[in-house]
Amino acid sequence: MALPSPNLDDRRFQQLVDEAKRYVQQRAPEWTDHNVSDPGVTLIETFAYLVDQLLYRLNRVPDKNYTAFLDLLGIQLFPPTAAGAEVDFWLSAPQPDTVTLPPGTEVSTAGGEGDDAVVFATVDELRVIPSELVRLVAAPRGGEQTDRTRTLAEGGDVPAFQAAPEPGDALLFGLPTAVPRCIVAVNLDSRVEGIGVDPRQPPLVWEAWDGARWQECETGSDTTGGLNRPGEVVLYVPAGHTASVIGGTRAGWLRCRVTEPEPGQPFYSESPTVREAEVITVGGTMSVEHAETVLDVPLGESEGVAGQSFRLARPPVLLDGEPPVVEVSSADGWERWEVVEHFGRSGPADRHVRVDATTGEFTFPPVLREPDGTLRQCGAVPPKGAQIRVARYRTGGGPAGNVARGAISVLRSSVPYVARVVNREAALGGVAGETLDNAKLRAPQALRLQERAVTAEDHEIIAREAAPSVRRVRCLPVEAGAVRVLVVPDAVADEGDDRLRFEQLIPSDQVLTAITARLDERRLIGTRLVVEPPVYQGVTVVARFTAPGADADRVRESALAALFRYLNPLTGGPDGTGWPFGRPVQYGEIFGLLQRATGNALVEDVRLFAADPITGRRGTPTERIDVGEGALVFSYQHQVVVSDGGEVR
Numbered sequence: 001m002a003l004p005s006p007n008l009d010d011r012r013f014q015q016l017v018d019e020a021k022r023y024v025q026q027r028a029p030e031w032t033d034h035n036v037s038d039p040g041v042t043l044i045e046t047f048a049y050l051v052d053q054l055l056y057r058l059n060r061v062p063d064k065n066y067t068a069f070l071d072l073l074g075i076q077l078f079p080p081t082a083a084g085a086e087v088d089f090w091l092s093a094p095q096p097d098t099v100t101l102p103p104g105t106e107v108s109t110a111g112g113e114g115d116d117a118v119v120f121a122t123v124d125e126l127r128v129i130p131s132e133l134v135r136l137v138a139a140p141r142g143g144e145q146t147d148r149t150r151t152l153a154e155g156g157d158v159p160a161f162q163a164a165p166e167p168g169d170a171l172l173f174g175l176p177t178a179v180p181r182c183i184v185a186v187n188l189d190s191r192v193e194g195i196g197v198d199p200r201q202p203p204l205v206w207e208a209w210d211g212a213r214w215q216e217c218e219t220g221s222d223t224t225g226g227l228n229r230p231g232e233v234v235l236y237v238p239a240g241h242t243a244s245v246i247g248g249t250r251a252g253w254l255r256c257r258v259t260e261p262e263p264g265q266p267f268y269s270e271s272p273t274v275r276e277a278e279v280i281t282v283g284g285t286m287s288v289e290h291a292e293t294v295l296d297v298p299l300g301e302s303e304g305v306a307g308q309s310f311r312l313a314r315p316p317v318l319l320d321g322e323p324p325v326v327e328v329s330s331a332d333g334w335e336r337w338e339v340v341e342h343f344g345r346s347g348p349a350d351r352h353v354r355v356d357a358t359t360g361e362f363t364f365p366p367v368l369r370e371p372d373g374t375l376r377q378c379g380a381v382p383p384k385g386a387q388i389r390v391a392r393y394r395t396g397g398g399p400a401g402n403v404a405r406g407a408i409s410v411l412r413s414s415v416p417y418v419a420r421v422v423n424r425e426a427a428l429g430g431v432a433g434e435t436l437d438n439a440k441l442r443a444p445q446a447l448r449l450q451e452r453a454v455t456a457e458d459h460e461i462i463a464r465e466a467a468p469s470v471r472r473v474r475c476l477p478v479e480a481g482a483v484r485v486l487v488v489p490d491a492v493a494d495e496g497d498d499r500l501r502f503e504q505l506i507p508s509d510q511v512l513t514a515i516t517a518r519l520d521e522r523r524l525i526g527t528r529l530v531v532e533p534p535v536y537q538g539v540t541v542v543a544r545f546t547a548p549g550a551d552a553d554r555v556r557e558s559a560l561a562a563l564f565r566y567l568n569p570l571t572g573g574p575d576g577t578g579w580p581f582g583r584p585v586q587y588g589e590i591f592g593l594l595q596r597a598t599g600n601a602l603v604e605d606v607r608l609f610a611a612d613p614i615t616g617r618r619g620t621p622t623e624r625i626d627v628g629e630g631a632l633v634f635s636y637q638h639q640v641v642v643s644d645g646g647e648v649r
Contacts, residue, residue: 009055016048067436070443074342077439079357081320081468082291082394083401083430085120085423087408088183088236090283091128092419099284099417101126106412107288107421109403118400120288120408120427123321128182128284133277135174135249141166141258145247157273160227161258165268167203169258173279174251180241183283184254186233188224189276195228196269202226203261203268206233209253210240217254227256227272236285254279262615288408288423289394290401290430291318297390299362302328304384306377307366315360316433317393324393326353326362328382334391346379358433362390401430405494426492426504429469453522459485463531466518467511471570474534474581476630481526486534486630487515488569488578498564498571502613502634505569506533537627538611538636539567539585540618543594545642547601552642555601559640562597563590569632579633587623601642611636 011019021034021044034041087107091099104121111117136152139145140162148158161169173186197203204226207214215238223231235254243252261267299310317324327334328351337351343365346352354363365379382388408423434442445461453459456475463473463485472488489511491504516531523529541563547555566572573579591606610625611618613636627633 007059009058011052011055013045013048013052016051017045020044020048066440070439073443073446075439075443075446076356077358077436078434078465078468079316079319080397080433081429081431082289082318082397083399083403083427084123084287084289085403085408085425085427086285087120087122087288087421087423088283088285089126089128089411089415089418090183090420090422091281091417093417094130094280094282095128095417096130098130099128099415101128101284101286101413101415101418104293104413105286105415107408108410108412109407110409117410118290118403118407119292119412120290120401121292122286122288124286126181126284126286128281129177129179131175131177131179131182131184131252131279131281133173133279134176135172135247135251136274136277137172137174137247137249139170139172139255141168141170145172147247147249152274152277155275157275159271159273160256161268161271163271165258165271167258167260169271170255171274172246173254173256173277174246174249175254175279176251178241178243178252179237179281180239181285182237182281183220183285184235184237185280185282186235186254187231187276187278187280188227188233188274189230190224190227190272190274195272196266197226197228198266199225199228201265202228203259203265205257205259206235207255207257208235208237208241209244209246209255210238211242211244214255214257215240227274234282263617288427289321290398290427291321291394291396293392293394294390295392297393299388299390302382302384302386302388304381306381307364308382309361309363310388311362312360312390312393314395315358316395316397317355317357317360318395318397319355319357320397320429321394322392324355325391326355327389327391329387329389330383334389336391343378348377348380350379352379362388397430398432399430401427402490402492403427404492426494428490428492431468451522452524453519453527454524456483458522459483459519462518462522463487463515466515467507470507470511470515472578474630478530482528482530484630485515485519485529485531486581487512487531488534488632491570498561498568499635500564500568500570502536502538502636505536505634534569534581535628535631536569536613536634537625537631538613538618539625539633540609540611540636540638541567541590542607542609542621542639543603543641544605545594545598545601545640546604546644547598547642548644551601552644555598555642556640558597558599559594560638562593563638563640564635566590566593567633567635569634572633581632582627582629583633584627585625585633 024031103125106119106121108117108119136148137145138148152158160171206217206219208217218236220234222233224233241252243250246253323339326337328337337353339355340352346365352365368376368378370376405426406422411418411421449458453462459475460473469490470487471490474486476484478484487507489507491500493499512531519529543559545555569579587608591603595603607621608625609618609621613634
């Protein structure tokens with residue numbers, strides 16, 4: 001409980017007026033007209049208004065002192081962070097030459113009536129490199145690789161795998177060069193059909209060679225049904241794709257590999273064959289962020305004294321990526337000064353500078369007087385007359401950049417041969433700058449932590465500071481000297497409801513790396529640290545209702561909305577703040593939830609199934625699904641059937 005804060009003067013306007021009128025009655029009893037029409041009363045009210053304003057300012061003194069104390073403790077407001085996403089740039093047609101998109105290429109949402117478009121910019125250069133098929137190599141498991149390029153050129157049928165395919169068999173596609181971050185279409189013509197696999201889930205994976213290992217490629221679409229019929233496979237080649245020598249040929253290699261079938265998944269009874277094959281580049285993928293990069297901003301001229309401060313005209317400064325670049329002019333040109341958190345470790349020759357990201361203020365090192373009277377210089381001082389500039393910094397950010405999947409659809413910069421753009425996943429990571437009220441609440445935690453991670457709560461607080469975009473953090477002790485930090489990212493549903501996809505709940509490697517680095521600096525010596533996403537327990541609810549025919553659609557939608565909202569790791573649970581870690585799912589609460597959500601509809605039957613969101617398998621019906629201590633539930637393919645007593649709708 002916080003200590004009570006005194007109200008220095010609790011009188012208000014009307015109290016001051018009443019007090020003045022009582023004083024008039026004592027000192028001037030002949031003044032009897034105290035109505036508001038009297039000029040004297042008007043003067044009383046005027047002075048009461050002025051005194052009321054003075055009292056208001058007096059009562060703000062504790063807040064000002066508190067803020068000054070926060071400043072002495074070195075507590076600064078957190079700046080906003082910028083949302084980021086991966087955007088696909090699709091070509092109007094395959095091009096013979098490389099199409100280059102420079103850094104800062106702008107894309108945006110379409111906007112709407114009364115809504116401004118949200119603008120994003122690419123963070124790096126994207127080169128959409130043309131490609132073709134130059135080698136086709138069969139690589140059976142445990143056997144020798146065979147070059148099938150000539151057979152393919154002569155129009156013969158090339159077996160993709162062994163006659164009786166085995167997991168590990170692969171078909172390699174050689175390209176003239178590597179195509180990192182490109183979108184590649186593999187067009188295949190096959191004459192074999194009905195070879196045993198389910199074309200909707202073939203036991204295949206596409207991979208790209210990065211010079212050290214095979215990285216899995218995300219597959220956009222596959223109309224070949226697992227190499228079972230003529231069609232096209234769209235691949236998103238990872239950024240690490242590298243040209244290497246395989247089988248005596250240097251090329252950029254892709255491969256299609258047979259995987260172990262899941263339980264119940266059909267497998268190949270014979271090898272598919274390829275008669276025609278073509279590889280073309282149809283686009284590229286680049287990261288974008290909801291931020292603007294500002295270049296060559298002059299700050300001013302140095303006076304040659306310690307502790308100088310300069311302020312940008314366009315704050316805030318985003319610190320969730322590359323730090324701002326500060327430069328000072330010299331006889332040899334521009335010298336870069338390093339941005340640091342504090343000057344505690346800075347020596348007299350260190351070119352260091354601090355930045356207040358919220359206000360955009362850059363401060364150079366001060367000079368401190370030691371107890372013995374000597375002066376200690378906490379860093380170098382720019383010479384008198386030197387020009388100071390910020391060569392590069394990023395500004396913008398905020399939650400407006402957290403747009404849904406497919407919302408980024410407009411190419412604002414002029415780029416030849418690019419027909420359309422789209423984001424396959426929602427943009428995430430945009431967080432508003434910290435408010436002063438939140439900083440006041442954070443101050444006691446900062447004093448208690450002292451930049452050390454000792455308790456489970458310490459780990460959680462530091463993890464949130466390292467990655468403000470995450471939604472939930474939970475620290476669990478594993479064993480003596482080891483802790484697990486479970487991270488749940490924020491996510492935006494594709495359709496604006498609560499129907500999240502499993503892949504949206506996995507934090508990015510960048511977020512996990514940032515949290516790990518911050519905690520590793522502050523953990524106790526000997527403590528082993530594991531930072532990872534939690535285990536997600538899929539839950540499938542199958543429910544049957546009876547309702548009048550006219551209400552069937554409403555009942556179904558209400559039931560599904562309630563299930564996806566309640567069994568949600570971000571916004572679900574009894575209190576609406578996310579499903580509690582380790583809380584089981586029970587038949588009774590789901591039955592009551594559906595009854596409340598659907599009103600007068602009759603809940604005939606409810607069944608719970610534990611499901612694996614990765615494989616899609618689900619278990620047997622049960623009345624209780626237990627959840628591990630470090631696990632959360634996840635809605636997976638609920639089914640609702642509504643009948644009017646006879647007809648099922």
